[in-house]
Structure formats: structure tokens, C-alpha cells
Amino acid sequence: MSTSTFEQQLLWRASRWRSLSEAHPNSIAPASTIRSLGIYSGFRGVWVDKQHTASTAVPSGITIGVRHDGSSYADRLSDTGLIYKFPETERKGHDELEIEATRTAMRLGLPIFVVSGHKDAPTREVRLAYVEACNDEAKEFLLAFVPQPILGPMRLALASPESAPEWLARRIASQTNERRFAFKVMERYGPRCAVCEISARPLLASAHLRPKFANGTDEPENGLVLCANHHLALDFGLWRVHPNEGRVTARSGVDLTSIGVTRRNLSLLRAYPSDESLEWLWKLNFKHVQSAMRPRPATRAQDLITAVPPDR
Numbered sequence: 185m186s187t188s189t190f191e192q193q194l195l196w197r198a199s200r201w202r203s204l205s206e207a208h209p210n211s212i213a214p215a216s217t218i219r220s221l222g223i224y225s226g227f228r229g230v231w232v233d234k235q236h237t238a239s240t241a242v243p244s245g246i247t248i249g250v251r252h253d254g255s256s257y258a259d260r261l262s263d264t265g266l267i268y269k270f271p272e273t274e275r276k277g278h279d280e281l282e283i284e285a286t287r288t289a290m291r292l293g294l295p296i297f298v299v300s301g302h303k304d305a306p307t308r309e310v311r312l313a314y315v316e317a318c319n320d321e322a323k324e325f326l327l328a329f330v331p332q333p334i335l336g337p338m339r340l341a342l343a344s345p346e347s348a349p350e351w352l353a354r355r356i357a358s359q360t361n362e363r364r365f366a367f368k369v370m371e372r373y374g375p376r377c378a379v380c381e382i383s384a385r386p387l388l389a390s391a392h393l394r395p396k397f398a399n400g401t402d403e404p405e406n407g408l409v410l411c412a413n414h415h416l417a418l419d420f421g422l423w424r425v426h427p428n429e430g431r432v433t434a435r436s437g438v439d440l441t442s443i444g445v446t447r448r449n450l451s452l453l454r455a456y457p458s459d460e461s462l463e464w465l466w467k468l469n470f471k472h473v474q475s476a477m478r479p480r481p482a483t484r485a486q487d488l489i490t491a492v493p494p495d496r
């Protein structure tokens with residue numbers, strides 16, 4: 185692909201975003217408008233428009249839009265970003281091309297459109313996003329929402345084949361992305377529950393060991409991949425981890441077998457969580473993690489309204 189094609193793509197995407205935002209300031213538009221702007225079309229999750237984006241250098245084309253239907257736990261939409269699963273349909277060849285086309289949007293630093301809403305609903309919400317990172321093992325992309333295109337150098341830079349270009353990565357990483365924690369935790373530990381054999385992606389979550397409301401960080405060392413059951417059981421204090429030995433320990437009166445814990449030592453994981461986080465949890469003993477929540481001094485009425493237990 186030539187630099188001019190890259191420029192054309194960037195300008196075309198920026199102009200489509202401007203047209204949409206001008207006509208629909210809340211970015212909620214009829215499906216027919218979205219189609220006629222060329223932002224998204226077809227029935228597959230990823231819209232590439234090969235006719236206009238493919239070239240000899242980029243045979244797969246470059247993803248223009250993706251549809252988000254919130255079908256899995258990890259897919260949940262936040263205001264700042266999204267974890268987007270690789271397409272997995274019966275048409276493997278198409279899936280691979282679409283993954284490659286999305287990876288190309290990441291490498292080139294081209295924005296894509298995220299279209300959400302039920303396929304039968306008359307309107308859709310459209311957001312502009314950059315593909316921040318890609319995890320082949322967990323088969324997912326990390327998308328970061330932006331209010332408008334980020335203008336970088338108007339030239340083609342394919343320095344690093346597996347990540348967004350440097351100038352863009354710096355800009356996006358400085359933005360909040362609530363899904364980044366989940367993505368990084370999955371990268372660190374791999375897509376399997378830390379204490380059982382469950383690896384079905386829709387059942388896995390990235391859990392904070394020390395919750396945000398108790399001053400826990402969003403560093404991946406403060407997280408663990410857990411299935412929905414073991415996430416809940418951790419919150420309820422049914423099990424803890426001995427900080428030094430990594431041994432999984434059940435609350436007195438509970439036995440590990442009865443709660444389905446089959447992997448009983450975290451030191452067998454490919455990465456180990458932070459000692460500080462494990463110690464915090466150990467000191468909490470077998471109390472419910474919510475018991476560590478302290479109401480923050482609310483200075484405004486709005487703070488009171490938003491003082492709900494955060495997502496963990």
C-alpha cells in the first residue's frame with residue numbers, strides 16, 4: 185500500500201466521522217445512514233470493504249468498522265474502550281482475513297468505527313476507535329475509543345508489526361481505558377481460570393485482587409484470570425492465596441473440592457501476582473471483599489450518586 189492510499193484512508197475515515205457527527209451529534213444514527221456512509225455494511229462482524237481498502241501490499245484490506253453486540257462477558261462495552269473478540273464463524277478463511285484486516289488497521293494507526301446495537305433495531309450507536317493491541321492467544325483486540333481522529337505523521341510507518349505505531353501507542357496509552365486492565369491481565373496469565381480448568385472465554389473475567397475501591401491498582405500484577413464461579417467465590421471469601429507459598433486455601437468449613445478448585449498453587453501459573461496484592465487479600469482474611477469498602481468523603485451530590493461498588 186502506498187503512502188497516498190494510507191493518507192486517503194485516514195482522510196476518508198475522518199470525513200465520514202465528521203459527516204456522521206454533524207448529522208447525529210449523539211452518534212446514534214439509522215442503520216441506513218451508517219450503510220450509506222460506508223461505515224459499516226453486510227452481515228459479518230467485521231466490515232473491510234475490500235474493494236476500496238485492499239491492494240497488492242495489503243491483500244486482506246483494512247478494517248473500516250466492527251459490529252459489537254455484547255455477546256460475551258469480556259465484550260462488555262465501557263465508555264472508554266472495548267475488548268473485541270476475533271471473529272469465529274464457520275467461514276474460517278473469511279475470519280482470518282478479517283483478523284488480518286483489523287491487525288492492519290492497528291499497525292497503520294488507522295481509526296475504525298465501532299457500531300453497536302441489536303441487528304434488528306432501527307438505530308445504531310457509532311464510536312470511533314483505535315486498535316490498541318492484539319492478543320492472539322486469547323483471540324481478542326483491545327480497542328480504545330476516541331472523540332475524533334488522532335492526527336499523527338501523514339506517512340506509512342510499519343515499524344512494529346504486532347502493535348500500534350509508537351506515536352499512536354503513546355497517545356492512546358495516556359487515555360483511560362477501563363478494558364485495558366482486563367486485556368493486560370489476560371495477556372499476563374493466559375485465557376484460563378487460575379484455579380480450575382475452565383477456559384471458555386465467555387466465562388472468564390479479569391479480577392482485581394485488591395479492588396479499586398480499596399486503593400488497588402490497574403496493573404496486571406494486581407489481577408488474576410478467574411472463571412465466573414471462582415471470581416464470585418473469591419469475593420465471598422471462600423478461598424484465599426497464601427502470599428508466600430502461593431497455596432490456594434479454603435475458608436474453614438469449606439473444602440476446595442466442593443467449590444471446584446482443581447489447581448491449588450498459583451506458583452504453577454506462568455506469571456505470579458504481586459506480593460502486595462496477595463498480602464492485602466490475605467490480611468482481609470475470609471471476609472467479603474466488599475467489607476473493605478470505605479465510603480469516600482462525598483463533597484458533591486453527584487459523588488454520592490456515583491458511589492456504587494465499581495466493576496471488578
Ligand SMILES: [Zn+2]
Pocket residue numbers: 377378379380381382410411412413414
Ligand atoms: Zn475457575
